[in-house]
Amino acid sequence: MKILQVLNHYLPYQVAGTEVYTSLLSKYLHQQGIIVKVVIPNYGASGNALYVHEYIPVIAYAEPSEVDRSLIMGLRKPDGLKYFEELLVQEQPNIVHFHELAGSNGVTVHHVERAKALGFKVVTTLHLARYTCKTGNLLYENKSLCDGVIDIEKCTRCNFVVKGLSNFRINALLPLSWIAYKLNINLTKSDSSLSTAIGFPFLIDKIKTDLQRLYNSSDKVVTLTSWYKTVLQSNRVPRDKIVHIPQALPFLEEIITSTTSVEARLPIRLMYIGRISPIKGVHLLLEAVKGLPCDKIILHIYGQEMGDAYSASCREQSVGLPNVKWMGKIDPNSVVKTMQKYQAVCIPSVCSEMSPLVIQEAFAAAVPVIASDVHGNSEQITHNKNGLLFKFNNSDALKYELQCIIENPELLVTLGKNIQPPQNFNVVGMAYLELYQELLRT
Template identity: 25%
Template sequence: MKIQFLIHQFYPTSQYGAETYAYHLGLGLQTQGHQVSVFYRENHLPRQFGLRQRLLEEELEVDGLPVHRVFLNPRYGVGRGAFFHFLTTFYNPAIEEAFARHLDRLRPDLIHVHHLLYLSGGLLAVACRRGIPVVATLHDFWYFCPNAQLLRPGGEICGQNPTLHCGACMKALYGGRIPRAILPLGAPFFAWTRRHLRRAMSKVQILVAPSQFLLDEYVRQGYPADRMIMVEHGLPEQGLDQIVRSDELAYPVRVGYVGSLTRHKGVHVLIDAFRRIPPEQATLDVYGSPDPFPEYSADLRQLAVGHDHIRLRGAFEHGRLRQVLQDLDLLVVPSLWYENSPVVIQEAFSAGVPVVASRLGALPEKVQEGVQGLLFEPGDVESLAQVLSGVLADPGQLMALRQNLRGYRNSFDEHLNRISGLYESLLSPRAGR
């Protein structure tokens, strides 16, 4: 089967959750005999990109995965300013034309969408006109929330009708001199944007959500429940299941965070809570690149000043993941937004590392409280400090959580079979193929 992945960004320049999942899924499907290729837009323009050049396309290979990436010259966008910058996050005729040429050349049997941000909703119509079935995995809320996180500029979680606050988000995200007085007038436009993307996604035959929470949110926003299915993300073990854990707990306990250093991930909440933990009880290692959000990273460093047991380690190559998790006794996921299915939780469980997570979004689905880890109230420094202090003062509890994870099983082969089974259901004679 020839499968075309569509994603907003990809390896090697971007290695966040959606990209990591798509990367491993693509490699895994190849081991089953499928031909998988990736189409994505690269936002970091190369030096050889001429000022008068509209579009640049490149073919490359990432660990055996054929990749077709496109660079779009912003001078040839649909306009200038914050409004048009926002418009190009979901509407790009030039990319639609490039994708049409790519499909006509490659002729895939099926398309698997992982994200359309900065690509174009019209890509699905391009596929539909060629009779190519489409599966889409939902990774966040972008198809009905411009910033994909259901968070307002001040960090508050959006309520039942996020459209009312979209104008303020556009101003915060994309800049531009937008008079505050006209921001409420943006609501009808954003309502249209959501309808536009929902119409585009109506061409998807199967919508896959990695959590029940995410599935329910999309149904609440008008997406058809009969075309949605919940399938937990799958990842290869990467040797994590071979880590040998001691039957005794040594102090100081090694606590860690692995992920993006951005405010909605709540790293400042973790560091603030950890300032109350005695150094002889535990250390905290924070892994993540400071480059995407340097001001926030500087705030984190300042927050940790005077607390030598809190260490900001920076980013690491993904090949070092096993060593990083082997050196941890406890992982914290202190998110302030509705997380859906953080792959780092699966990786931690595979490595025998219990997780302390915010009681928010899909995290209570992913971390069974008292069995695989513990939960705390999101954004509440005192709540997190109390949970950490409690588990650090009771080594038996932490060892029991670790013991429970010895039976954790994340079968990547089963996940691959589940996904390829969805593909086959669309290509069977009964599906009209």
């Protein structure tokens, strides 16, 4: 059996959740004697390139597309599509497994359709929510959780709000955009912000159409969470095409603790780990901690700062807070053991995430998580049972939960005892292997 794992970037040049997940799956399949190769675009190049990462061959096919408006808006296919097709014909895989699609440059729905047209079995794993949401955060107007149903009028309004348009402009643009859409006048082809705004319903319609094209060209669509499975079904993805394979964690057995090591004492030792970016909500956490006694809570922030305005702003927020310490990057292999030094981990995300791996890591350390109540977090955390949830994008709500554990540190011990260790990633690998074998029997 030969499997091609397809995505837009790969290790070691880009390290994020999708890349790590694909690497873990590829290594598991390799250990089972499966021929597996990773396929990515070779951006800006007219020729293919090859390298090996941890025993897995990585083929970068030529992708010489010039990135311009027509490509960004999806008005033409990437130039590298023909080279991708040539690669498939040459490799003759049993299954082509897509892990990531771009809207324009790189791997797109055109590539999925081409793989299917060539007669190969196709699997697509959806790691992000943007396949059904233009903003990618599944929050309606950044105020409430969204059900994820693609509704052209509702989604257009939501995007106008998220982009910061005033109510006056929104009320003026919505009728114009709806009339243009009904008359099939697509102004997104014009290079102006006003034309793009009036043509926005066409961009929402494209998301809906691309989702249909994606599931029509995939033998199976894999979702990592139950909540996104519900979103897909709500958008009429056929139930028999959806496979739910829950997220899991690669770990060494010796770092897993069956009982919590959390102590009921002050000061509370709190940990943040993740990207230093606005959607991760580090500013909310700093704002919440700022209003609490410095001798009652200690916050350590782990994550790479990008040298941008947001990182600088968060640094400035922490000035004068002796109980906040910036710890820098952390070796991924040391995350769980490091977490065991803390009493709680905080995930203050201001948008919905698919299935944050950091929650799984905290559970492996038997450390409770304090997280915003958004999709992805709430599926793994039950409030007041194995963690705490607070209203997203609300520093006062987070401050309240932190105040509760300061006043009652024993709560963290109770929460820690209720944590169930996560599954080993081998369970995920086995599930995919069974899925591949099932497809090849049909």
